[in-house]
Amino acid sequence: MHKVHENQIQNALIVYLEIASFDHLHKIENSYDEFKSLVLSSGTNIFKEIIIKQNSPTISTFISKGKLELLKDIASRGDIELVIVNHSLSASQARNLEKILNKRVIDKTELILDIFATRASSHIGKLQVELAQLKHLSTRLIRGWTHLERQKGGIGLRGPGETQLETDRRLIGKRIKRLNQRLEKSHKQREINRYARKKSRNELVAIVGYTNAGKTTLFNKLTESNQKAEDQLFATLDSVTRKNKNPIHGPVLFSDTVGFISELPTQLIESFKATLDELKSADMLLHVVDISDQDYKVKIDQVNIILEDLGVTEIPTLIVNNKCDAINPSNLKELKKKKNDEIFISAENDNNFSELRLKIYKQLFNGFYDGWISMENGLAKERSILFDMGCVQEERVSNCGKIFANIKISNKELDRFINLKGFELCHDEDILLA
Numbered sequence: 001m002h003k004v005h006e007n008q009i010q011n012a013l014i015v016y017l018e019i020a021s022f023d024h025l026h027k028i029e030n031s032y033d034e035f036k037s038l039v040l041s042s043g044t045n046i047f048k049e050i051i052i053k054q055n056s057p058t059i060s061t062f063i064s065k066g067k068l069e070l071l072k073d074i075a076s077r078g079d080i081e082l083v084i085v086n087h088s089l090s091a092s093q094a095r096n097l098e099k100i101l102n103k104r105v106i107d108k109t110e111l112i113l114d115i116f117a118t119r120a121s122s123h124i125g126k127l128q129v130e131l132a133q134l135k136h137l138s139t140r141l142i143r144g145w146t147h148l149e150r151q152k153g154g155i156g157l158r159g160p161g162e163t164q165l166e167t168d169r170r171l172i173g174k175r176i177k178r179l180n181q182r183l184e185k186s187h188k189q190r191e192i193n194r195y196a197r198k199k200s201r202n203e204l205v206a207i208v209g210y211t212n213a214g215k216t217t218l219f220n221k222l223t224e225s226n227q228k229a230e231d232q233l234f235a236t237l238d239s240v241t242r243k244n245k246n247p248i249h250g251p252v253l254f255s256d257t258v259g260f261i262s263e264l265p266t267q268l269i270e271s272f273k274a275t276l277d278e279l280k281s282a283d284m285l286l287h288v289v290d291i292s293d294q295d296y297k298v299k300i301d302q303v304n305i306i307l308e309d310l311g312v313t314e315i316p317t318l319i320v321n322n323k324c325d326a327i328n329p330s331n332l333k334e335l336k337k338k339k340n341d342e343i344f345i346s347a348e349n350d351n352n353f354s355e356l357r358l359k360i361y362k363q364l365f366n367g368f369y370d371g372w373i374s375m376e377n378g379l380a381k382e383r384s385i386l387f388d389m390g391c392v393q394e395e396r397v398s399n400c401g402k403i404f405a406n407i408k409i410s411n412k413e414l415d416r417f418i419n420l421k422g423f424e425l426c427h428d429e430d431i432l433l434a
Contacts, residue, residue: 010081011047013074013103014039017063017087021056031262035086037212038108038261042115047080061100062093068100075101082106088265091140109136109265116268124186131179132268138172202243202251203364206279208307209288210299211259214322218288218347219256227256239278251389252364255282262302276310284363285317291335291344292326316363320356322347365410369425375403376422389413 016032032051039046052067061068062085075083082104083097089107097105106114113133120126207215216227223242244252255278279285287303289296300319307313321339324332325346336344343356361368375383386392386407394406404426417423 009043009045011079012039012044012082012084013048013050013071013080014046014084015063015071015086016049016051017057017085018051018053019057019087020054031086034261035108038111038115039084042111043118044082044084047078048074050074057087060093061096062087062089063097068097072101075103084111088263094140108263109268112261112265112268124183127179127183127186131176131183134172134176134179136265138169138176202253203283204241204253204255204278204281205284205286205360205364206255206257206282207286207288208257208279208303209259210290210303211261213259213288213290213299214347215259215288216256218286218320218322218345219254221347221350221353222254239276241278252360260303260306262299264306279307279310279312279315282312282315284360285312285315286320286360287317288320288322288347290323291321292323318343318359318363320345325349361410365412367411368408369411369414370408372404372406372426373417374424374426375405377401377403379403379420379422382417382420382423386417 014036016035036046036049050071052063054064054067058064063071071083074080080103083101084106085097086108088109089097089105094105094107113129113136116129117133120129207219209215219225219240219242220227223244225240225242227240239255239257241253241255244254257276257278285307287300289300293299304313319339319342321335321342321344323346324344325348327335332344343359345353345356383403383405386405386409389409391407391409391413392405393408396404398404418425
C-alpha cells in the first residue's frame, strides 16, 4: 500500500456524493460534516471540496461522466495530490477514477483504515489494522502497478512462471495467514483472562457507542484513569479495561471500546472481532449517546445495527445520554420525561454519577444490602472474604464470642453467604441483646 511520509501533509480534493437511489431512511443529516471530520482526523489538508448529486452510481466509475469532467478540471488545477470519496469503491471503480483524474483516489474504507493505522498503539491493535489493510489491498493490487502483469524470467524461473501480481498476492496471502495465527493466539490468551475474571467475581461493563460520543471521558471518570480523550473521531482504537476504584460499589471492571461509525466497512468489523469479542463476555453494556447531536437517533440505530452484527443484543444495555450541558435546559427536561428509563449526564463536568452507578449496580448485583450480620466463630474464612471484598464497615464481638459486622454488599454476592449455617442478618437491637 502506498505510504506517505508521516510528517508530509497532503492536499486533498474531497468529493461528497449524494446518491438518490440509496436508502436514506437512516441518513445522517450532518454526514457531510462527519466526512470532513474523518478527512481532518487523518491529518490531510482539505484543499478543495465538492458536493455531487446524482440518481444512481455508475458501474465503471461510480461518478457519472458529466460530473467526472468537472472533477478532472478541478483536479488538474492547484496542488491537489489525492481525491477522497465518501463511499466505498470497488477495485475497478477506483482504478478507472485514477486513470481519468490522474490522481490517487481514496474511498471511505481506505480513509478509515489510514486513521486506524495511525491510532493503533497496542500489539494486538496493530496486528488487526495490518490484517484489515492487507485484506483490502489484496483486492486492489493491480491499481497503478503495470509491472505486475509481466512474467518473471531468468535462471530458475523459466517456463510458465508466475506474474508479479500472482507473486504479490501469494505473499500477501501468507502474511494474512500468519497474522490470523498470531491473533488467534492472543484471542486464546484473552479467553484465559476472561475465565480468570469470572472466577474472581468481577463483573464487566463495556462502554459502547458512536465515535466521539464521550465514551473515554466517562471511562476515565468511572475508573479514575487518564486515557487519551479528544474531540475527534476514533480517538480510542484499542480496548482498555480498568477496575472500578470504589470498593463499596462492588467488583466491577469497565472496558472502553473503539467507537462505531455509520457504514463501518465489513472487513474492519471482521478484523476487530477479537477486540470486540470483549463485548460478548460483558455482563452489561453502557451505550453512550451524544444527546446534543441532532443525529443522535440515527446514530443509536447505527450502533444497534453493529451490535446486532456482533451478536451482543441479548446483553442488558443501559442508554447513557451524554453532553447534557450542551443542550437547552427546557429541551433536556422534555427529553427526560420521554426517556425516564435512561440516564442523563455530562461526562465532562459531572463528578458523582450517583444515578448511573446505582443503575449499574442494581442491574449487575440486584441492589445492595447495607446493615448488620452475625457470624459464628467457625466462619473465619467467610469473615476474611468479606474483609478482602472491602464490604465490612464496622465490626464488633459480643461477650459470647459471636462476631457482628456492619457490611455493604450486593444482594447477588450476599446470596453466597446467606444460606451458610451460623451466618444471619440482624438488627441493631440484636447486637445490644447479644
